[in-house]
Amino acid sequence: MTSKERSNLISLSSSLSPVGQVGKDGVGDNMLKSFSDCLEARELIKVSVLENCPSDPKDVGEELSKKLRAECIIVIGRKIVLYRRSHKRGVKHVEYRQ
Numbered sequence: 001m002t003s004k005e006r007s008n009l010i011s012l013s014s015s016l017s018p019v020g021q022v023g024k025d026g027v028g029d030n031m032l033k034s035f036s037d038c039l040e041a042r043e044l045i046k047v048s049v050l051e052n053c054p055s056d057p058k059d060v061g062e063e064l065s066k067k068l069r070a071e072c073i074i075v076i077g078r079k080i081v082l083y084r085r086s087h088k089r090g091v092k093h094v095e096y097r098q
Contacts, residue, residue, distance in 0.1 A: 001071060009044060009073050012094065013081040018048040022060050026053065027067065036068055039084040043094045049078040 019038045020031060038045045047064065049057040061080040065072035070084035083094070 006073055009083055009094070010081065013044055013046055013073065016044065016046045016081075018046045018079065021048045021050050022053050022055075022064075023050040024052040024054065026055060027060065027063055032064075032067055035064065035082070039068060039070055039082065040086050040088050043086050044073075044081070044083050047080045047082065049080065051078075 019042075020034060022031070035045065035047065047060075049055075049060050053060065055063070057078050057080060058075050061072040061075045061082075064070070064080065064082060068082065068084065070082045073081040073083050075081075085094075
């Protein structure tokens with residue numbers, strides 16, 4: 001992914017609300033399933049990392065991107081933005097300018 005594409009996805013994510021939170025239990029299987037479903041439906045999601053999470057938000061972003069096979073676009077403070085192109089039919093794909 002180019003820096004221009006990444007920049008455009010960051011601007012698209014600014015208006016998104018977080019779809020979930022990572023808390024004291026870290027990343028669980030049910031959470032991964034939920035985030036994966038959201039990525040299939042939306043392609044671009046934002047996740048919050050709570051203060052009581054034992055891991056650093058950057059580490060959580062890396063873990064989520066590996067386990068979800070998604071691209072960690074950016075970690076700002078305690079917010080993570082993830083992108084994965086959907087393979088579902090009928091999903092409107094995220095359009096980013098090149």
